[in-house]
Amino acid sequence: xxxxxxxxxxxxxxxxxxxxxLAAVIPLDKDFVTRIASLLRFHRRLLGRAAGPLPRGWPLxxxxxxxxxxxxxxxxxxxGGATYREIAxxxxxxxxxxxxxxxxxxxxxxxxxxxxxxxxxxxxxxDYRKLLRIR
Numbered sequence: 001x002x003x004x005x006x007x008x009x010x011x012x013x014x015x016x017x018x019x020x021x022l023a024a025v026i027p028l029d030k031d032f033v034t035r036i037a038s039l040l041r042f043h044r045r046l047l048g049r050a051a052g053p054l055p056r057g058w059p060l061x062x063x064x065x066x067x068x069x070x071x072x073x074x075x076x077x078x079x080g081g082a083t084y085r086e087i088a089x090x091x092x093x094x095x096x097x098x099x100x101x102x103x104x105x106x107x108x109x110x111x112x113x114x115x116x117x118x119x120x121x122x123x124x125x126x127d128y129r130k131l132l133r134i135r
Contacts, residue, residue: 034055087116088112
């Protein structure tokens with residue numbers, strides 16, 4: 001890791017040898033633009049210049065952070081055996097406890113919780129990498 005006030009740089013050196021020049025291998029995949037942006041920031045840092053701010057879209061917005069928090073909480077509750085209704089109540093949707101079974105099935109609270117759990121499972125299964133992509 002290379003420390004930087006604008007955000008640390010994490011490197012994987014396959015065969016580090018002091019004094020030898022570094023080379024970067026960048027796969028031509030869907031993350032190519034993100035990898036190039038990271039490499040340019042690191043290159044500026046190597047030259048003794050400021051790496052510069054993180055690319056637009058990397059820092060998570062307050063909304064995305066809050067949604068990620070809810071997804072993790074919903075996923076933890078679901079993995080602990082909680083029902084969707086119990087998750088809704090735990091996440092502050094108190095009206096869910098008072099709904100009849102038929103009203104619950106059609107409620108916005110249920111749809112919200114189902115989406116949170118679904119998206120949390122997707123993140124757990126690898127979609128978390130999307131958080132690093134430039135948006």
